[in-house]
Amino acid sequence: GAGVSQSPSNKVTEKGKDVELRCDPISGHTALYWYRQRLGQGLEFLIYFQGNSAPDKSGLPSDRFSAERTGESVSTLTIQRTQQEDSAVYLCASSPTRAWETQYFGPGTRLLVL
C-alpha cells in the first residue's frame, strides 16, 4: 500500500520567499506530525495534528511557520519569509493512533534557502 508521501522532494528558494510543503498521510491515519532535521542535528518536532482537535503547535520555531490540515487528509507546512537557517529536511509522519511505534515517516522535503 501507499506510504506517506511528501512533495516536493527538493526545494531551492531565495531568502525572503515563502514556501509550501505538502504531506499526504496514509489513508485512515488520524495523527499527523511534522518534524525538521537540520544538518548534523536530530529530528525536531514542529507540529502535531490529531483528527479534528486543535493542533499542538508547541514545536514551531517562529510565527513564520504555520501548518494546516483538513480533517484526516493532506497537510501543508508553510514557511513565510524564509531564512537560511530554515534549510533542512522537513519530514512528515502519520499514524493510525497515538502509539509511537505506528508512526510512519515520509521521505522528506529537502529545503535549501539561498
Add this chain to the structure above:
Amino acid sequence: DQQVKQNSPSLSVQEGRISILNCDYTNSMFDYFLWYKKYPAEGPTFLISISSIKDKNEDGRFTVFLNKSAKHLSLHIVPSQPGDSAVYFCAAVNQAGTALIFGKGTTLSVSS
C-alpha cells in the same frame, strides 16, 4: 540543550559481529524510548522501543537495554549484517507525551 544525546556520530563493524549504539538522556522523567533506522533519501522507520518499567526488550537480532539510574540506553544488533548500514536515531517521548525528542543519530557501517 540536547535532551537526547548520541555521542558517537559513526560506528564501523564487521559483518557477523555485534553493533552497540549508545544513547544518553538528561530528563529522568522520560519513560518511553524508541530506536529508528534511516536509509538515505527515506524517512526513519521504527525499530524497537522500551518502556521505563523494563530494562531490556528484544526483537530478533535487536535488543535495547535501558539503565534508568545512568539515564542511558543502548541498542545491540547481533549479528550485524551489511543491510544494517544506516543512521540510527534514539528518541524519547517528551514529558507531556506529545512529541518525540530525537538524538542526532549514529551512522552504522557494517562491512562484509
